[in-house]
Amino acid sequence: MVIEPRMRGFICLTAHPVGCEQNVKNQIAYVKSKGAIHGPKRVLVIGASTGFGLASRITSAFGSNASTIGVFFEKPPMEGKTASPGWYNSAAFEKEAHKAGLYAKSINGDAFSKEVKQQTIDMIKSDLGQVDLIIYSLASPVRLHPDTGVLHRSTLKPIGKTFTNKTVDFHTGKVSEVSIEPATEEDIANTVVVMGGEDWAMWIDALKEADVLADGITTIAYSYIGPEVTEAVYRKGTIGRAKDHLEATAFEITEKLKDYNGKGYVSVNKALVTQASSAIPVIPLYISLLYKIMKAEGIHEGCIEQIQRLYADRLYTGKPVPTDGEGRIRIDDWEMRSDVQDRIAKLWDESTTETLVELGDLSGYKQDFLNLFGFGFDGVDYLADVDEMVQVPSIK
Ligand code: NAI
Ligand code: NA
Numbered sequence: 001m002v003i004e005p006r007m008r009g010f011i012c013l014t015a016h017p018v019g020c021e022q023n024v025k026n027q028i029a030y031v032k033s034k035g036a037i038h039g040p041k042r043v044l045v046i047g048a049s050t051g052f053g054l055a056s057r058i059t060s061a062f063g064s065n066a067s068t069i070g071v072f073f074e075k076p077p078m079e080g081k082t083a084s085p086g087w088y089n090s091a092a093f094e095k096e097a098h099k100a101g102l103y104a105k106s107i108n109g110d111a112f113s114k115e116v117k118q119q120t121i122d123m124i125k126s127d128l129g130q131v132d133l134i135i136y137s138l139a140s141p142v143r144l145h146p147d148t149g150v151l152h153r154s155t156l157k158p159i160g161k162t163f164t165n166k167t168v169d170f171h172t173g174k175v176s177e178v179s180i181e182p183a184t185e186e187d188i189a190n191t192v193v194v195m196g197g198e199d200w201a202m203w204i205d206a207l208k209e210a211d212v213l214a215d216g217i218t219t220i221a222y223s224y225i226g227p228e229v230t231e232a233v234y235r236k237g238t239i240g241r242a243k244d245h246l247e248a249t250a251f252e253i254t255e256k257l258k259d260y261n262g263k264g265y266v267s268v269n270k271a272l273v274t275q276a277s278s279a280i281p282v283i284p285l286y287i288s289l290l291y292k293i294m295k296a297e298g299i300h301e302g303c304i305e306q307i308q309r310l311y312a313d314r315l316y317t318g319k320p321v322p323t324d325g326e327g328r329i330r331i332d333d334w335e336m337r338s339d340v341q342d343r344i345a346k347l348w349d350e351s352t353t354e355t356l357v358e359l360g361d362l363s364g365y366k367q368d369f370l371n372l373f374g375f376g377f378d379g380v381d382y383l384a385d386v387d388e389m390v391q392v393p394s395i396k
Contacts, residue, residue, distance in 0.1 A: 044207075048090070048137070158236070178281045286344070299340075
């Protein structure tokens with residue numbers, strides 16, 4: 001069928017298999033162009049199908065020749081109905097990895113569940129023996145707790161008082177004011193359960209118990225800090241509490257991995273357009289200003305540039321991994337440069353529906369958003385009839 005983008009608010013209901021494949025191929029080409037990384041050989045990526053997790057899988061495989069197992073939660077296609085983009089990305093990734101002679105298998109299911117952890121352990125045991133890198137890159141609005149059966153929902157709310165600031169509807173370019181009511185204690189607790197570090201630690205416990213961790217095992221989860229303008233709704237809001245918890249969990253995990261000379265890290269990454277970040281008020285306006293400035297400075301990066309730099313310049317240099325005062329790896333260093341942030345603070349005040357056209361990079365935002373779903377890529381014929389029933393080779 002011919003597949004077009006069908007937007008509903010901040011999501012797109014369709015995905016283009018050939019465009020998603022092009023996205024994966026472009027990322028592979030980028031990683032290859034940067035040369036070999038003396039990195040991991042057997043990698044588990046939890047949240048491997050989109051965003052930073054997909055970039056981590058690609059960098060592991062095509063930068064370091066690693067075997068990869070990818071875990072994700074995606075919708076397969078049905079006749080006449082496209083799959084979710086992460087499904088098509090994973091299909092394309094496996095196809096390219098297999099072509100390159102690399103082991104790549106995937107598990108589609110709820111990473112928070114005991115069943116998926118067990119399935120992953122069984123796959124590691126039978127195929128790889130052990131893993132030497134575990135990337136934890138889940139972004140989910142809900143978590144069904146495996147011990148209690150309670151379904152927790154995360155929220156994106158300020159804590160303490162109502163937050164009012166500007167935001168932009170990136171579809172229309174309209175800048176408006178939004179107010180978000182403060183979180184309840186329950187909202188905070190639920191967000192920490194969903195996006196904090198408990199599940200990451202459960203994964204490490206299960207993998208350790210199963211004896212599938214290699215000596216020198218490294219595990220990394222992704223976090224965000226960001227600027228003052230988003231602080232109330234992000235870092236000092238409910239999601240920030242979850243990130244505080246995730247960051248604290250890294251130290252607990254390092255403790256658990258002592259006998260393996262292993263280490264748990266958090267990497268603080270740059271703000272990027274993903275399905276998750278588009279839904280957070282205020283963030284799209286910040287990102288559109290950030291993109292404009294970083295592109296003008298020649299320091300703009302997407303997920304793949306970020307993760308390639310994480311591996312090549314931070315993790316696998318043969319030297320100690322540089323961290324900040326709180327033990328975190330920082331690849332948000334260019335975003336947080338004071339000249340970049342000073343400019344954003346100034347442009348923030350000047351941004352209106354009329355001025356943002358010039359001040360911000362709304363077209364870059366829209367382009368990235370379309371790209372998430374496989375639309376807007378050069379070299380893809382979007383008028384062509386394509387097969388929506390593309391499968392992930394390793395998933396039967
Ligand atoms: P994303 O939405 O692109 O990727 C999420 C991944 O998690 C997908 O592979 C999805 O299939 C998987 N997933 C979700 N629920 C699942 C479940 N129950 N079971 C198995 N897999 C599941 O998100 P993105 O943006 O790559 O985020 C990854 C991490 O990076 C998050 O911790 C996020 O907070 C962090 N981060 C994101 C930034 C951004 O600007 N997007 C900036 C800095 C950090
Ligand atoms: Na991800």
